[in-house]
Amino acid sequence: MSKQKANALREEILRISNVDPLKCMRCGKCSATCPAYDEMNYHPHEFVYMVERGAVEELLDDTSIYRCLSCFACIDRCPRQVEPAKLIEAVRNTCLRKQGANHFKADMLPGKLDPELPQQAVVSAFRKYAK
Amino acid sequence: MHRIGVFVCHCGTNIASTVDVKAVAEAAAKEPGVVFSADYQYMCSEAGQNLIKDTIKEKNLTGVVVCSCSPRMHENTFRKAVSAAGLNPYLLEVANIREQCSWIHKDIKDGTEKAIVLTRAAIAKVVLNAPLVAGTSPVTKRALVIGGGIAGIQTALDIADAGFEVDIVEKRPTIGGKMAQLDKTFPTLDCAACILTPKMVEAAQHEKIRILSYSEVCGVKGFVGSFKVKIKRKARFVKEDVCTGCGLCTEKCPMKRVPNEFNLGMDERRAIYIPFAQAVPKVAVIDPDHCNMLKNGKCGVCAKVCSVGAIDYKAQDSFVEEDYGAIVVATGFEPINIDAYDEFAYSQSKDVVTSLEYERLMNAAGPTGGKLLRPSDGKHPHTIVFVQCVGSRESDGSPKCGKSYCSKICCMYTAKHAMLTREKYPDTEVYVFYIDVRTPGKGFDEFYRRAAEQYGVHYVKGMVGKVVPENGVLKVRAFDLIAGEQLQINADMVVLATAIEPDKTARPLATLLTASMDTNDFFTEAHPKLRPVESPTAGIFLSGACQGPKDIPETVAQAGAAAAKVVGLLAKDSIVCNPCVAHSDEKLCNGCSRCERVCPYGAITYVDKEFKMPDRSIKIRRVSQVNEAVCQGCGACTVVCPSGAMDLKGFSTEQLRAEVDAICK
Numbered sequence A: 001m002s003k004q005k006a007n008a009l010r011e012e013i014l015r016i017s018n019v020d021p022l023k024c025m026r027c028g029k030c031s032a033t034c035p036a037y038d039e040m041n042y043h044p045h046e047f048v049y050m051v052e053r054g055a056v057e058e059l060l061d062d063t064s065i066y067r068c069l070s071c072f073a074c075i076d077r078c079p080r081q082v083e084p085a086k087l088i089e090a091v092r093n094t095c096l097r098k099q100g101a102n103h104f105k106a107d108m109l110p111g112k113l114d115p116e117l118p119q120q121a122v123v124s125a126f127r128k129y130a131k
Numbered sequence B: 001m002h003r004i005g006v007f008v009c010h011c012g013t014n015i016a017s018t019v020d021v022k023a024v025a026e027a028a029a030k031e032p033g034v035v036f037s038a039d040y041q042y043m044c045s046e047a048g049q050n051l052i053k054d055t056i057k058e059k060n061l062t063g064v065v066v067c068s069c070s071p072r073m074h075e076n077t078f079r080k081a082v083s084a085a086g087l088n089p090y091l092l093e094v095a096n097i098r099e100q101c102s103w104i105h106k107d108i109k110d111g112t113e114k115a116i117v118l119t120r121a122a123i124a125k126v127v128l129n130a131p132l133v134a135g136t137s138p139v140t141k142r143a144l145v146i147g148g149g150i151a152g153i154q155t156a157l158d159i160a161d162a163g164f165e166v167d168i169v170e171k172r173p174t175i176g177g178k179m180a181q182l183d184k185t186f187p188t189l190d191c192a193a194c195i196l197t198p199k200m201v202e203a204a205q206h207e208k209i210r211i212l213s214y215s216e217v218c219g220v221k222g223f224v225g226s227f228k229v230k231i232k233r234k235a236r237f238v239k240e241d242v243c244t245g246c247g248l249c250t251e252k253c254p255m256k257r258v259p260n261e262f263n264l265g266m267d268e269r270r271a272i273y274i275p276f277a278q279a280v281p282k283v284a285v286i287d288p289d290h291c292n293m294l295k296n297g298k299c300g301v302c303a304k305v306c307s308v309g310a311i312d313y314k315a316q317d318s319f320v321e322e323d324y325g326a327i328v329v330a331t332g333f334e335p336i337n338i339d340a341y342d343e344f345a346y347s348q349s350k351d352v353v354t355s356l357e358y359e360r361l362m363n364a365a366g367p368t369g370g371k372l373l374r375p376s377d378g379k380h381p382h383t384i385v386f387v388q389c390v391g392s393r394e395s396d397g398s399p400k401c402g403k404s405y406c407s408k409i410c411c412m413y414t415a416k417h418a419m420l421t422r423e424k425y426p427d428t429e430v431y432v433f434y435i436d437v438r439t440p441g442k443g444f445d446e447f448y449r450r451a452a453e454q455y456g457v458h459y460v461k462g463m464v465g466k467v468v469p470e471n472g473v474l475k476v477r478a479f480d481l482i483a484g485e486q487l488q489i490n491a492d493m494v495v496l497a498t499a500i501e502p503d504k505t506a507r508p509l510a511t512l513l514t515a516s517m518d519t520n521d522f523f524t525e526a527h528p529k530l531r532p533v534e535s536p537t538a539g540i541f542l543s544g545a546c547q548g549p550k551d552i553p554e555t556v557a558q559a560g561a562a563a564a565k566v567v568g569l570l571a572k573d574s575i576v577c578n579p580c581v582a583h584s585d586e587k588l589c590n591g592c593s594r595c596e597r598v599c600p601y602g603a604i605t606y607v608d609k610e611f612k613m614p615d616r617s618i619k620i621r622r623v624s625q626v627n628e629a630v631c632q633g634c635g636a637c638t639v640v641c642p643s644g645a646m647d648l649k650g651f652s653t654e655q656l657r658a659e660v661d662a663i664c665k
């Protein structure tokens, strides 16, 4: 990803979440408290730090964004009111909204194919999500 | 004929870079009455002041305007210069073209325009200035210290040693403050009681010091040099001058289940008690909320056992009024309430304690006799987790009422606790969770490193996120930022380094004293760098943690500094008053009393006076009179006076109108 693109995504994430990562004092309390910790590759405090540095690509491509339970423990306990869970949600939203991306490729089809599915659904999925 | 001189200062580039000083001087020269106008690099320098003096003589000036920094900075300097040249010092006006112009404007055009307007206003005012002569008022050579912690005790001792009388007003039954509750003290680990109690005794025995314990300040009148203070002496129900402190009553009282505040509620005391063995004064006190005799008229055991007849169930609160020349505030601090931090399970488990509670658990005179035992089951703990920054360093508007400041003392006392624990109980594993370790004091970082290197305390960078009490263990979930991993520790005790805040009584006290506070309720100093122990209110001084978080070395240093300032004031026989005081025009006064009610200094009285009426009859009218020695020139009366009789010398309505007119021209 070009630096420019990464920056644009970062701005988008900050805009959606209304989170200011500069408020983080790097205490790690969010990751100390997170019940989904073991399921994540990147943890709440890393989201904050990585978005601040513009390392959004790694976050977008990682499954961690789907592991957050939205329990808001990190939001409740962060001493600086950074609200890491909102940031994680914004990264997830940005990923889902990625425009013009090829979300469905032909070679993904065999793995997903269910003989019960109507033909129509397969065709429609291609028309909606593939380029 | 007015002959005004205008002097425009460059302040190096402070003013000159965003205000065209030459243009200001030229504009001023065109104003009516101005006979001299010039700019100069540094008006406050000796050469700048000489320029003023010489011009006053050469041009025979009748008024001077200096366009420079805020009058708070240099009004006095320029008044002295004007006065040295034979002009009345109050025929000077300062136009603030630095703080109000150059420092806030980026555009030189805007800055210059505003500077010219402010200069015009100052010229319009100085034309109406009248020469004023400052009176003097006498200084009462006694001081009041409010709060008897180490700060108050040290300040009182230093003032008393200089030969002046001091009263200490302490709201609790004994002096000593928080330091009396501590075990050992960093950085040298001497026992707190061993170094504090000699000072408490010295204060009690000093011929110049009087301790008014169990008392509160409830009214303050007057001003620097002559304060009148009303002090409430709460009923002790024990005669202070009769009680010998033998303590028999405290053993016989049947009301045994009163939470002992000295041990932070971790054990119990009787309804009649002496806070601790070395209390000063060592006099018992009855807690009226728990005494059966005072509540229901039944019991009377203490009166029966007291061999000297010191008990007095009929005692009442009493009030005394005293005169002082100076007042020192030394009301200290309290740990914050941490009930909102339920992630640390403080209210769920007795084994989660605050650091001050831990101090008592380590203290030989504490609830466990100095043995480290878990409050829940009295067993020896093997794993202890310390959490730093609980409630400190939070964002503004923290929903849990956390504090945005660093409480400053916690890193050091946590290192102390960890070290002492490892020293006494080497079989105990000790973890300290920190965000940053802050140890900028003499010998402080060495102290912290000793805890880690010699005592094997596990310092982990990261916070504790949750503590769950489960089957007698505390499951601590934390994060290790350096290893990048979440940790689970099964602990026997958790110690919370709780943020500190000013005493809750500080805010109402500040109102009584008209002393200013910051948004956290710490008293503000007159200047953060150059006047750190004085309040902006003249005659009020600050000592100890009431001004900001402080450890004992800093507290004692500040206490001595406050004492030096007090002594400097009390050494004077009289002080020069501010001549810009209110005065009333008797012809206009209708005797309504509004000014008297609004005056915070009690400077206004009413007299009946005879007036000759137009028909030559005599009428007696009630009119207000200002005591000029008492008036501080706040101007509140001039605002409430409905008939325009009250005016402030040096800031008369006429002068202010002239300024406004000049600005709007």
Ligand SMILES: Cc1cc2nc3c(=O)[nH]c(=O)nc-3n(C[C@H](O)[C@H](O)[C@H](O)COP(=O)(O)OP(=O)(O)OC[C@H]3O[C@@H](n4cnc5c(N)ncnc54)[C@H](O)[C@@H]3O)c2cc1C
Pocket: B146, B147, B148, B149, B150, B151, B152, B169, B170, B171, B172, B175, B176, B177, B178, B179, B182, B184, B185, B186, B187, B215, B216, B217, B330, B331, B332, B333, B334, B335, B355, B356, B359, B409, B413, B416, B503, B505, B506, B509, B543, B544, B545, B546, B550, B551, B552, B553, B555
């Ligand atoms: C857990 C813990 C451990 C500590 N360990 C150390 C250490 O090892 N070394 C060290 O240097 N420092 C230590 N400190 C810091 C130390 O306690 C303070 O520096 C010191 O107590 C400040 O003294 P002070 O007199 O300003 O305040 P305080 O000790 O709080 O005294 C204030 C006094 O004023 C009284 N008062 C309050 N309001 C009023 C009122 N309105 N009218 C009359 N009286 C009033 C109070 O009752 C109290 O007696 C520790 C603090 C804590 C919390």
Ligand code: SF4
Pocket: A023, A024, A025, A026, A027, A028, A029, A030, A031, A044, A045, A048, A077, A078, A079, A080, A081, A082, A083, A084
């Ligand atoms: S809890 Fe808040 S301040 Fe601490 S690391 Fe997480 S986001 Fe940053």
Ligand code: SF4
Pocket: A030, A033, A034, A035, A036, A037, A044, A067, A068, A069, A070, A071, A072, A073, A074, A075, A084, A085, A088
């Ligand atoms: S909201 Fe998500 S990231 Fe935050 S603590 Fe809960 S699971 Fe972890």
